[in-house]
Amino acid sequence: MAVEISEVDDLRGAVTALGLQPPLPTVVVVGGAGGLDESDIEALRPIFVAGLAPAVQRHKAAVVDGGTLSGVMRLCGEIRASLPAPFPLVGVVAVGTVLLPGRPPPPDAAPLEPRHSHFVIVPGTTWGAEAPWIAQTASVLAASSSSATVLINGGEIAYDDVKRSVDAGRRVIVIEDSGRTADRLADAVHGEKSDRRGSALAASGLVTAVPLNDPAALAAALDAILGAPTTA
DSSP states (O other): OEEEOSSGGGHHHHHHHTTOOSOOOEEEEEEOSTTOOHHHHHHHHHHIIIIIHHHHHHTTOEEEEOOBSSHHHHHHHHHHHTSSSOOOEEEEEEGGGBOOTTSOOOTTOBOBOTTOSEEEEESOSSTTTTHHHHHHHHHHHHTTSOEEEEEESOOHHHHHHHHHHHHTTOEEEEEETSOHHHHHHHHHHTTOOOOHHHHHHHTTSOEEEEETTOHHHHHHHHHHHHTSOOOO
């Protein structure tokens, strides 16, 4: 099911049109996409199977991601499809970056991940245009409930994804040893040398790190956030 919108103010109506009923505990998943090869994806699979999915199911949460058939978004779709009671999985995609039925394909467009349950199609023609909309969609879905962002691997756009979560007051869990931006942010969280952006985000106090090889730590971190009352 998909809804296309053009204004942030349309998000609440879009969520209702998709049949979703806030407030819902919500997890945002951001990070590596086309930069991940098959061996990378298989190395990440346990953190999804034994960490992310059990916590999402325990809290009857929704998941929001970038919706394309690559990297962490592909893994979200695969894991969701393997569950007997799948969670809502909302892909937020910029219209000028993806293949949509009945429309001319944009240059370098990516296919949608077919195991997502819902899509929100938003304005934009470049990768990263969806970042503010992902953060806003999560806020609308969560409403007065709790939410968290999980960063796994990721390139330049991941910094923007994390900053938008931090700006929204959303806790961010970084998967250490998953590579690239996630590792630089984890270094900053541990007080080690990092780049300026990573250090600024770590200084927010909203960013924590858990090891890739410890799915139980991710599940526990999500339990602590999603089970906590909000002040909104």
